[in-house]
Amino acid sequence: MQDLPVGVPKVMVSTMASGDIAGYIGASDISMLYSVTDVAGLNRISRQVLGNAAHQIAGAVLFQPEACPDDKPALGLTMFGVTTPCIQAVSQQLENEFDCLVFHATGSGGMAMEKLADSGMLAGVLDLTTTEVCDLLAGGVLACGETRFDAIARSQIPYVVSCGALDMVNFGHPSSVPEKYADRLFYHHNAQVTLMRTTPGENRAMAKWIAAKLNRCEGEVRFLIPEGGFSALDAPGMPFWSPEANEAFIATLEAELIPTEKRKIIRLPYNINDAKFADAAVEAFRTINTREF
Numbered sequence: 001m002q003d004l005p006v007g008v009p010k011v012m013v014s015t016m017a018s019g020d021i022a023g024y025i026g027a028s029d030i031s032m033l034y035s036v037t038d039v040a041g042l043n044r045i046s047r048q049v050l051g052n053a054a055h056q057i058a059g060a061v062l063f064q065p066e067a068c069p070d071d072k073p074a075l076g077l078t079m080f081g082v083t084t085p086c087i088q089a090v091s092q093q094l095e096n097e098f099d100c101l102v103f104h105a106t107g108s109g110g111m112a113m114e115k116l117a118d119s120g121m122l123a124g125v126l127d128l129t130t131t132e133v134c135d136l137l138a139g140g141v142l143a144c145g146e147t148r149f150d151a152i153a154r155s156q157i158p159y160v161v162s163c164g165a166l167d168m169v170n171f172g173h174p175s176s177v178p179e180k181y182a183d184r185l186f187y188h189h190n191a192q193v194t195l196m197r198t199t200p201g202e203n204r205a206m207a208k209w210i211a212a213k214l215n216r217c218e219g220e221v222r223f224l225i226p227e228g229g230f231s232a233l234d235a236p237g238m239p240f241w242s243p244e245a246n247e248a249f250i251a252t253l254e255a256e257l258i259p260t261e262k263r264k265i266i267r268l269p270y271n272i273n274d275a276k277f278a279d280a281a282v283e284a285f286r287t288i289n290t291r292e293f
Contacts, residue, residue, distance in 0.1 A: 002026040005119055009060030013053045015039060027111035031056065073123035074099045075285075076113040081189075082231035082273075083129045083164040089278035090126055094285070098123065105129040105165065107142045114151035124158035124289055126281055128224070128272070131165030133206050134198055139178060140169040149213035156219030158288045160281055162226065163249060164272050166206055167234040167242070169196040187239050195233070197240045200248035207249045211256035214263065220288035221263045224281055225250055228271035235271050262288075 001010045002025075010030045014021075017034035024032065033053050037045045075098040079087040091100040101116070103109035110132045116122050132144035152159050168187075171177045171194040177186070185197040198206070214221055227250070233240040254265060266284065270277040 001030050002028045004028070006116065006121070009057055009064075011053050011057040011060070013039065013050060022108065025108070027108055027115040072097060072099045074101050074116070074121060076116060076122045076125040076127070077102045078105045078110060078113060078127050078129040078164070079103070080105045080129045080131050080165045080231070082168070082233055085232070085273040086128060086164065086278050086281070087126075089275055090128070090281050093278070093282045105131050105142070107132050107135065107144055110144045110148055114148070117151040117155045117157060120155070122155075122157060124160075124285060125152065126160045126285055127152075128160070128162040128281060129164035130161065130210065131168065131170070133210060134166055134169045134202070137205055137209060138169040138196075138198070138202055140196075141172055141176070142170045149210070149217070152221075153213070153216045153218070156217070158220050158285060158290075159217065160222045160224065160285045160288070161214070162224045162272065162281070163230050164226075165231045166203065166249060167198055167230045167240045167245065169198060169202075170194075171196065185240070187233060195240075197242065198245060200245045203245050203249035204252045207252035208256050211253055211258075215256075215258050217263065219262065222284040222288060223253070223257065223265045224277070224284060225253070225265060225267045226272040226274070226277050227267055227269050228274060228277075230272055232273055235273075 001012065004010060006029050011033065012024065012030055013033045013035050015035050015038055017032040021032055033049065035046065035049055037043060075094060077087050077090060077100055079102050087102060094100055103113040117125060132142060132148065134140060135143035172192055174194050177194055181196060187195040189195055229235040229241065230246060235241055257265060268277055268280050
């Protein structure tokens with residue numbers, strides 16, 4: 001089911017549907033229905049559940065939304081709560097020309113965005129929130145997979161990327177934070193979300209990992225660096241403000257990323273949520289977007 005294109009109706013009945021189903025869904029639009037009883041023959045419960053599932057898939061096939069022939073080309077944008085002002089400002093500037101598809105950078109969000117890029121459904125990507133890499137390398141709960149950025153290399157679509165929310169690793173309730181991180185700097189977003197500030201060492205590791213991926217991209221790539229901070233929490237006077245940690249990322253990225261005519265790093269003296277950073281992101285995309293639709 002995950003290999004099928006987005007939009008093709010998919011319904012799965014499973015005894016696992018009431019647990020962690022991330023592995024079953026992946027980045028696809030799969031509908032899962034809990035079987036209630038085991039799928040081991042028919043009984044008064046399974047007849048009703050399986051019948052409902054059959055009617056769901058039949059309804060999805062018979063009553064599909066009408067396609068709009070005048071749809072604008074689609075853009076993928078990645079966002080987190082702490083980069084929301086940036087993505088909203090970028091979307092507002094581009095929404096008259098493009099259908100701006102915003103993906104929440106929660107691990108599956110990045111995968112979904114790249115699935116659409118692989119499927120040829122995106123005209124370009126403004127991947128300004130790459131925080132999923134933090135969780136992958138530091139053991140957070142919103143990690144991307146090892147294949148993050150690979151779809152960009154394959155598709156070669158116009159790509160503007162940044163380090164949005166690379167200042168934090170995501171955990172759940174404070175009790176879920178690994179013991180090895182006990183002495184770290186935390187920000188308790190709410191009872192179920194605990195954010196941990198990344199260190200200079202972790203930032204160097206992320207920069208190397210990202211650079212290795214982007215060095216394989218032969219399409220147009222612009223990496224925008226917000227020198228004034230990577231998130232709303234990473235700004236002067238805010239809990240995660242750490243120029244030392246940020247500079248560790250920036251210096252390593254500049255050392256590891258191989259510049260070419262199409263692959264460039266652009267430093268900007270703004271926080272990622274500054275309106276001028278959003279302006280620069282839009283300008284960078286317009287510069288590299290030479291495709292006609």
